[in-house]
Amino acid sequence: MKSRLLIVYLKELRETLRDKRTLGMLAMFTLLYPIIIGLVLHQGIDKSTKTEREGIELAVIGAGKAPTLMSQLGEKNITVKDTAPMEEDAIGELLRSKKVAAVLRLPDDFTENYHAMRPARVEVWYDSASDTGGQRREVQDVLESYGANIASARLLAHGVSPAALTPIHVQRYDTGTNASRSAVVVGSIMGILFFPAFMLSMSAAVDSTAGERERRSLEVLMAQPAQTWELVGGKWLAASTLAIVGVTLELMLAHAILGWLPLEEIGMSWGLSWGQLMLVCLVTVPLCLLAGAIHIALAMNAKTFKEAQTIISIVLFVPFIPGFVVSFLELKTAAWMYLVPMLSNQTLIKEISKGGDVGAMPYLLTFLCAAIPAMLIIAFASWRMKSERYVLAV
Template sequence: MKVTLAILRKEIRDALRDRRTLLVALISSLLGVPLILLIFSVILTQVESQEEKRSVMVTGIEYAHGLENFILRQGYKIKAAPPDYEAKSQSKELEQAVLVIPKDFDQKLAAGDKATLEIAYDTSNRPAEFSLRPLRRLLDAYAQETATMGLAMRGVSLELLQRVEVKERHLQKPDERKATVTTMLPMMVLMAIVLGGMYAAIDTTAGERERGSLEPLMMNPVSGWQLAIGKWGAVALVGMGVVVLTICSFFPSQWLIRNETLRAEFQFGIKDAVGFLFVLLPLAASMAAIQVAIALDCKSYKEAQVRNQLVTMFIPFVSLMPILFPGREPSWFQWVPVLSQNQMMNQVLKGETVSAAAMAIAFVVCALMSFVSLAYIAQKMRKVVMS
């Protein structure tokens, strides 16, 4: 036990001296969540600001007197679009979609024919695209009013058109929070865990092998398991430290949110933080064991970095898997590492209670991955030095 602790202390000191490990761990844990929330906040503010403008940019409004009257009655202002609105929209100078009205619009409506309106905007112009939804909603209301008035003028009772009334009844639980905007946060946290421990795992294996400091360590009377546990323990502590720092960053991140909608959705408290810790700490320990095992087979720092980056690419792919199963998620999700943690973190963000069975399954899977990886590291440790 003393030997294992001595190796652990030595590896922790080396990890703390490695500036690259500390820099990646601090940046990924402290800046990831605040940045993603800040980006979400800005995007939502842009969307809501377009809806609050209550203005319509139009070209050819003189050809649609009825539409003009309807827009003004809804409390919207009408702005004349510049003649070169296409070029200005493409150059991002124009932040609104443009309603294009043809010259024969009123004539077609008067004749009972179908009239067409166009909405012009550049799809790469995000502010203009955000203004599309309120404009479409306004035009749909105008189309419905026009159709209703046309039928009324022909003697058709309006009550016959509304024989069926449809209402929505939301089945959301009273204590459940919306987390539609923050669904990307679990993936960001998982990426921070993997990146935070990756360089520590590489430095303690391939890095020491390049520096020639692994052979002197092996000359001591230590077993493969003692070496494996000591090195894994140091990397696991780094990964767990990243978990704690990332979760702590959730609290000041809420101060950066300037959007009321996002602030209402993202309510992260002490109870949520404890839930995240129970979910993520076992995963951080198992990921550390896997990263050490992968880097141990590499003869250079660069090779180990490339191989561990392949593991990093695995995270977003697994996190997107629920898209393939819309609706109720299959029960086998809770047996898949990373996927089960992503699922449980989303439940925490929504204010739902994570079942003890799901946590127990995730813990057993992580413990099994750690044991298999450590067994491989212990068996491989001396062979690596001799090869």
Template structure:
């Protein structure tokens, strides 16, 4: 049987290698995820840390004290024409302050002084600027409130009966894992995407090229035939996972995550650990794809089926995200979800639990073997030649 497996695997490997475009597509996808994450992190940090502090003010003469405070906070003030239409002006500015006509009178009377902050929430830069302006305004409002209380002979601390101190116990690794949670989907999909073209070519492609008949009459059992195809497809899935993780290890350290208080420096050992945790998923992915593609009567039909299967890795990630579920022991017994939890722990630099790893691995490998056995039964039937 081993000789049969080796012969089938070698034949499928040669067939897959003859399609360089599929291999280049696999390489391109494997690099796409880390590149997109690097670009997204760079843009996020640039937006959060940029030093743009120019704020436009209309009717600046109504609030000289506010203008002085904003300048002390490092803002540059741009005075706008009082007659300028505010809806047209906001298109050229991130935020505009408009003190009310009775701003000074309200302050002198000890009443709340009205000021309007105009912004366009459809622009990220406008939201960031508005947040900085609101923080500066809150500081000035607190200072004025303290002065009013002292003028009345009341200690400002009397207005703050409770002082809450915020203590964040999350480690830098925990914060990094939260930010990198989207990267898990790219790694999980790589296991499915890597084996997809091999599974299609080895099943529906064989039938469409009319080479399936010649293959089935060979002195090779249906089980050996399917297992040989399965192992080659799983090998390409592992290749996709390895490329994605390698690209992550090279590109993500280039992201300026330190500006966000996040430290993540993947080591070769951590990358190898993540690969070992995800590797069993390639067996399930290739087995499930071979089973689905065996029911397809043409190459295009198989592509449709397997394209829908690409959503399988996304479902657990979306469910955990939308339902805001915490890690539970039962999750490791769910295919794909267990690998996602193991990968999440690895990103947090938590040593993998051997029991959880054993359960998650047994489930996906067992499910992959079930798919292979069902596919082998299909290949042992005459209906496979006629199309299922």
């Protein structure tokens, strides 16, 4: 014989799965965030490697006046297009067409000033509204290097060592790894994947409480020989199951996408193993249970279906606040962060992605910080359901 809690659980789950629109929304929230993360990172990789793949097209007016400069530009995979003199309006039109990254113009007095050892003006025309900022910086780096080489040659010609102009030589040593660098970015991006835990359980929780009360089916259900904790527990577990399944699939999909993307192209990496991901999914289960418990408790105390939706929609922003504050204040990882639901999950996956040994305590704290409040909220909701005023919505 099945327990009453299991009967209520299966009944609520079956009713939720029958609604195709609800299933469509659940599937959308499950797939949406991992796909967005994949597209954003793929776009970043594509943009950062565009110069290597396609090179840089540079229009040069008066290229014959500086053959050495043209040679250095060619060494940096910059294609020089010798262009006839043109007016400013024509240069602007050429840049807006996005056929070239920039326009380099050498004035008529360039050669004269160069041989007289006076500053020889070089004009760089560009469109700051275009997406060629990286290519333009590479051109500017070549120009700066070209100028430095000329200055060094002139100093040597006058018997002065170029080293005299650099009394301090700074050497930089970066001890950061790809994993630690990517943890800040990718780990923060992955943190948003825990938010759907609060979205996926909302519809079922509201419909099984405020919705049933409006349809007057809750009175019939409470007339059955079942304890209030069995009724509330069945509804809670049904709503939470949707969140657990959705968030687990979401994390697995995001993990597969991050493992497939060539993150090393942008100096990043994703080093989580499937075993570590399963542990993260396991400690995320209480977060889904907490989300379901909050929705059940709030929807129970709402007098109408619309009121329940409005209240929960406002409360949905609360889980974002701790993560936003930590990010805004740029706080370092501390033990107290593992005591705040959802923030603990975000902190945990960020620390794991760094590749170090996290230890067992963060997993345990992440699990308990959501599991304990979830049980307390459901206990309160079960006690609240004993009141006739709740059933009659008075």
